[in-house]
Amino acid sequence: MRRARTGSRREPTIALINIVFLMLVFFMVAGTLAQPMDKDLNLVRTADLEGRPPPDALVIRADGTLSYLGVELTSSAAYMLPRNDVANPEVRLVPDRDLPADQLVRIARELRALGAGRVMIVTERGLE
Template identity: 60%
Template sequence: MRRHRQSARREPTIALINVVFLMLVFFMVASTLAQPLDPDLKLVRTSELDGRAPPDTLVLHADGQLAYRGEPVASAQDFYAALPDDEGEVVRIVPDEAAPAATLVNLARALRQEGLRGC
């Protein structure tokens, strides 16, 4: 009696190689579709920043509350009324990361109506 010899099944590696190659081509094409940045452009480096707000800024919290020099402010009009004359007409606004953009735009609009401009 002869022994039946078991043949080793080959793995379908050709299909895997084809898929990997197609992914490589896809990522090469996708990366060339984006416009490159201007080569003369130097991006801002923020690694040396303290990560805290300067003391003379109007802080907009995530819930829409305002604060100036650590004290709560009710509205843009109250901020303008309490602003010393020597502060000038430029105000710095530091919004919280989670603050809604609409709130920030409305605040800037209200400050502009009072005669201040953002910096």
């Protein structure tokens, strides 16, 4: 009489992987991930746009000097002075690329302390 083997039964993991893979393929084919764009649509090209700050932005140069509408300001308080009639005005900052980060943070904190509701930093976005 032979003795039955007491080997370990392996779980059918390959079958489980196949089922999951088939489900993935099914949902990719059946569902639409994103609506396709209209074939007649031509997107706007921004490669040739002239880079200039928004008209209401406070420009901070690399040496930390501030300017608004081409006029040099002595402090961030001089920028906030005409905005005292608006509660929590939004402030847009356009910092120079070479401006140290600690100076940018310091100026943003000064503007918040002077009553700015939201301080936004305007940056260049590279899409190439």
